[in-house]
Amino acid sequence: MYLGKDPGYVKENYEEMLKECGTSEPPNWKDIQYMYYALYDPAAAKNMWNESIVPEDGESKAHTYHWICNLDGLGLPDFSVTADTPLYSVFVKNNTRTYVAYNVSSVAKKVTFSDGKAITVPPRSMRSQIARKMRF
Incomplete structure (x- = not known):
């Protein structure tokens, strides 16, 4: 996600x-290049994707498509919000934030975000929660 800190x-x-x-599209590693571009414009990256793309060694079509589609659905990473756990991300799309956290421990964990949002994550699980529209 850190590569998306500056979408511009x-x-x-x-x-x-x-x-x-000297091309209008990546000459190689299209899967990785489109995943990267999705950190700027996920909808455009999704439109560039097609089944004929051969994934780079160690990558898969499923992972690439999953990454692009999730950014398209959730929005771009929102680095203005932090959390009291290292395993989290916050995404924003259309002024709506989605909070995601992963809990590696064997007990439920309350994760609190710097904007006051809190979610309880079950043991050894990931949880996401969509917030209401942000106020500016």
């Missing part, structure tokens, strides 16, 4: 890569 840079970097290659 993602776009700039991706476009520079295409320029350097």
